[in-house]
Amino acid sequence: xxxxxxxSKHYPDKIAxxxxxxxxxxxxxxxxxxxxxxxxxxxxxxxxxxxxxxxGLLTIDDLHLDLANPLTNNQILQIRQxxxxxxxxxxxxxxxxxxxxxxxxxxxxxxxxxAAAEKKAQELLEQFGMTELKNRYPxxxxxxxxxxxxxxxxxxxxxxxxxxxxxxxxxDPELEAQVLRVLKDLAQKNTSMIIVTHxxxxxxxxxDQIVFIDNGSVGYQGPTDGFFHSTETRIKKFLGxxxx
Amino acid sequence: MTDFFNLAVKYLPELFSxxxxxxxxxxxxxxxxxxxxxxxxxLIRVAKLPQNEWAAAFLQIIKWIANAYVWFFRSxxxxxxxxxxxxxxxxxxxxxFQSAWVSAITVFSLNTGAYASETIRASISSVPEVxxxxxxxxxxxxxxxxLNVVLPQAARISIPPLSNSLIGLLKDTSLASVITIVEIxxxxxxxxxxxxxxxxxxxxxAMVYAFFTSILSIGQHYLEKYTSRFxx
Numbered sequence: 001x002x003x004x005x006x007x008s009k010h011y012p013d014k015i016a017x018x019x020x021x022x023x024x025x026x027x028x029x030x031x032x033x034x035x036x037x038x039x040x041x042x043x044x045x046x047x048x049x050x051x052x053x054x055x056g057l058l059t060i061d062d063l064h065l066d067l068a069n070p071l072t073n074n075q076i077l078q079i080r081q082x083x084x085x086x087x088x089x090x091x092x093x094x095x096x097x098x099x100x101x102x103x104x105x106x107x108x109x110x111x112x113x114x115a116a117a118e119k120k121a122q123e124l125l126e127q128f129g130m131t132e133l134k135n136r137y138p139x140x141x142x143x144x145x146x147x148x149x150x151x152x153x154x155x156x157x158x159x160x161x162x163x164x165x166x167x168x169x170x171x172d173p174e175l176e177a178q179v180l181r182v183l184k185d186l187a188q189k190n191t192s193m194i195i196v197t198h199x200x201x202x203x204x205x206x207x208d209q210i211v212f213i214d215n216g217s218v219g220y221q222g223p224t225d226g227f228f229h230s231t232e233t234r235i236k237k238f239l240g241x242x243x244x
Numbered sequence: 245m246t247d248f249f250n251l252a253v254k255y256l257p258e259l260f261s262x263x264x265x266x267x268x269x270x271x272x273x274x275x276x277x278x279x280x281x282x283x284x285x286x287l288i289r290v291a292k293l294p295q296n297e298w299a300a301a302f303l304q305i306i307k308w309i310a311n312a313y314v315w316f317f318r319s320x321x322x323x324x325x326x327x328x329x330x331x332x333x334x335x336x337x338x339x340x341f342q343s344a345w346v347s348a349i350t351v352f353s354l355n356t357g358a359y360a361s362e363t364i365r366a367s368i369s370s371v372p373e374v375x376x377x378x379x380x381x382x383x384x385x386x387x388x389x390x391l392n393v394v395l396p397q398a399a400r401i402s403i404p405p406l407s408n409s410l411i412g413l414l415k416d417t418s419l420a421s422v423i424t425i426v427e428i429x430x431x432x433x434x435x436x437x438x439x440x441x442x443x444x445x446x447x448x449x450a451m452v453y454a455f456f457t458s459i460l461s462i463g464q465h466y467l468e469k470y471t472s473r474f475x476x
């Protein structure tokens with residue numbers, strides 16, 4: 001389980017996260033939703049320390065960090081070994097082929113042998129029907145293919161938790177569907193996922209729990225059904241704004 | 245025309261051998277050190293200030309020095325820089341370098357470094373931030389991010405402008421003649437002064453420069469082709 005307690009992040013002119021406490025259970029899918037600029041991405045990036053909160057406690061399984069203290073490189077590395085991130089924009093390494101994108105982390109960070117890393121990468125590509133893409137460079141892929149490769153690059157690290165930051169927001173609906181199918185598939189296999197999304201129907205279908213972030217604080221944490229049938233004004237207003 | 249041809253046969257071997265002895269080594273050594281100065285300066289200039297106050301203040305001072313260095317070498321003519329180091333400093337009893345060679349290499353590499361640092365800085369900045377974040381999220385240290393993600397991509401982007409710098413440097417080594425180094429331009433002047441074939445000798449020396457810079461251009465072409473396999 002990932003747990004955050006009293007997490008706060010403030011900039012000189014703005015409070016991005018205000019005293020947030022949340023649990024993200026293992027083997028479940030949590031969707032983080034909320035209005036633009038509410039702090040969803042900041043929260044997600046704080047979970048693998050790409051964003052440094054000013055204070056709070058972060059627990060991932062048996063690792064406990066007090067974020068008010070300076071962190072050692074080793075602590076950061078341990079957190080990142082347990083989590084892997086998929087970004088909103090195109091974040092593949094453009095100078096490497098698909099296969100090398102998948103093996104770069106395992107070889108350079110986890111010190112796996114080239115053969116072992118490639119074997120794992122091939123398995124993933126096969127499992128998700130992308131074997132024919134393995135020698136292509138990112139510029140030769142569609143946006144949807146790029147995001148699916150980015151998901152595999154994260155999975156190649158064999159993380160316990162997969163973090164996804166609006167992974168489909170830059171895609172056409174048709175390409176978005178390809179990516180969402182992969183995520184649904186992963187969710188059904190009980191992958192531990194935390195996904196920031198604007199896609200409410202995806203969240204409703206796939207998420208086990210919903211976290212609603214509004215203006216830097218938690219507006220809801222609980223079962224998916226409860227969120228979509230909530231009678232709370234804030235949530236109803238948000239869901240109303242998301243539909244048409 | 246036969247006259248020119250005869251002169252070419254007579255003097256080209258001498259000019260080529262001077263090129264191999266002076267122009268090419270001056271260029272190669274100065275470019276090598278120039279790239280080191282350029283990379284260091286670029287890294288200093290893109291470095292983010294650390295949180296620790298003292299470390300930040302220290303880095304800020306280093307950044308000012310780096311800026312001043314680039315400013316000085318880009319704001320003054322190369323020939324003036326050569327005169328200051330080779331004639332000026334010894335005159336003020338600051339005999340840093342007795343040797344014309346060391347003076348030339350120092351000035352050429354610092355000059356190239358100042359210009360190329362801007363090329364390298366821009367190339368590093370052109371690598372998308374999200375790729376660096378992705379590399380960090382995989383658990384790479386900052387050094388690994390630079391080595392595995394930033395530098396390979398920055399290198400490709402910097403090939404055309406760095407080739408410009410290298411070709412420019414090769415031609416600029418002709419200025420070493422003003423501090424007593426008998427490189428090919430100086431040699432051609434000496435020969436012309438003796439045989440009065442002024443136009444022919446300067447055309448010959450121009451041809452020798454063009455020969456070597458053309459080889460560099462061809463090298464640039466193949467290097468670009470090789471490194472562009474991952475881009476549109």
